[in-house]
Structure formats: C-alpha cells, structure tokens
Amino acid sequence: MKDKEIDEKRMKMALEEAEWADREGEVPVGAVLVKGDRILAKDHNRCITLSDPTAHAEILVLRRAGQVLGNYRLNDTVMYVTAEPCPMCASAMIHSRISRLVFGAPEPKFGAVESNLELFKENGFNHRIEVDQGVLERECAETLRDFFKKRRLLSRENGDKIVSKCLTK
Numbered sequence: 001m002k003d004k005e006i007d008e009k010r011m012k013m014a015l016e017e018a019e020w021a022d023r024e025g026e027v028p029v030g031a032v033l034v035k036g037d038r039i040l041a042k043d044h045n046r047c048i049t050l051s052d053p054t055a056h057a058e059i060l061v062l063r064r065a066g067q068v069l070g071n072y073r074l075n076d077t078v079m080y081v082t083a084e085p086c087p088m089c090a091s092a093m094i095h096s097r098i099s100r101l102v103f104g105a106p107e108p109k110f111g112a113v114e115s116n117l118e119l120f121k122e123n124g125f126n127h128r129i130e131v132d133q134g135v136l137e138r139e140c141a142e143t144l145r146d147f148f149k150k151r152r153l154l155s156r157e158n159g160d161k162i163v164s165k166c167l168t169k
C-alpha cells in the first residue's frame with residue numbers, strides 16, 4: 001500500500017471515531033495514534049460524557065498510548081486527527097514527542113498548527129513534529145460542518161435546553 005493510501009485508511013478510522021462522538025452529542029473529532037503498523041489507541045472527543053474539559057480526542061489517545069507503551073515518551077508515533085489540533089492538544093503532542101501529525105480539516109478559530117497559531121514553529125520547543133494536512137479534508141470538514149449546522153437548527157427551533165437532550169439521543 002502506498003503512503004497516501006495508508007494515511008487515508010487511518011484517517012478513515014479517525015473519522016469513524018468522529019462519528020461516534022457525533023452520536024454522543026460531542027463535537028465530532030476523532031484521533032488515532034499509530035506506531036509502525038500498530039494502532040496504539042483510537043478515541044473521540046468525550047468532554048461532555050466524562051465531564052472533563054481536557055477530554056479531547058488527541059489527549060485521550062496520547063494517554064492511552066502512554067499506558068500501552070508503558071512510557072511517557074511516544075517517540076516514532078504518528079497522530080491522525082480529523083481536525084487541526086487546538087493549543088492544548090498541540091502542546092501535549094510536543095510533550096509526548098510524537099514524530100508526525102496528520103490532520104484532515106483546518107480549524108480557523110482554534111487551530112494551533114497553522115490557522116490561528118503555529119505552535120510547532122515556536123523556537124522555544126526543542127522537538128519538531130512533521131505535519132501533513134488535508135488528508136480526507138472534505139469528509140473531515142463535512143462531519144464538523146454538519147454537526148454545527150444541526151446544532152444551530154436545533155437551538156433555533158427548540159431553545160438551548162432541549163438541544164443537549166436531542167444531541168445525546
């Protein structure tokens with residue numbers, strides 16, 4: 001399999017996680033962490049479910065991978081995530097020493113890799129992460145767009161209180 005096909009296959013896995021988040025009423029972002037051929041962890045946003053503001057897909061995946069490897073350094077791993085990481089997650093990736101980040105859709109508001117901030121380019125950090133973006137970008141962006149569209153519609157029709165109920169189904 002070619003590198004591009006491998007990236008797309010893994011991004012599809014991250015997209016499946018994002019769909020789980022959507023069903024649970026969470027912002028639909030999914031992440032997968034890989035070392036060589038081995039999937040170390042995959043997960044999706046769970047902030048509401050876990051009552052944890054830090055439970056972004058990337059953070060959950062980094063924590064799980066640390067347990068799997070028995071190491072707080074996640075050298076030579078690749079993170080696949082459907083949306084551009086926020087500042088918290090981008091910083092966590094630097095701390096964890098992942099080698100490469102592949103993301104799908106840019107995040108104009110909170111993206112900390114190329115959109116709003118460029119954290120990986122800060123000189124203070126002594127770890128460099130290779131970045132590839134735009135893998136299955138259309139699908140990744142649509143997942144997010146549909147979610148927020150649905151949420152806006154619901155909030156217009158029913159008022160804010162009912163929204164969370166509907167989204168959790």
Ligand SMILES: [Zn+2]
Pocket residue numbers: 056058085086087088089090
């Ligand atoms: Zn994040």
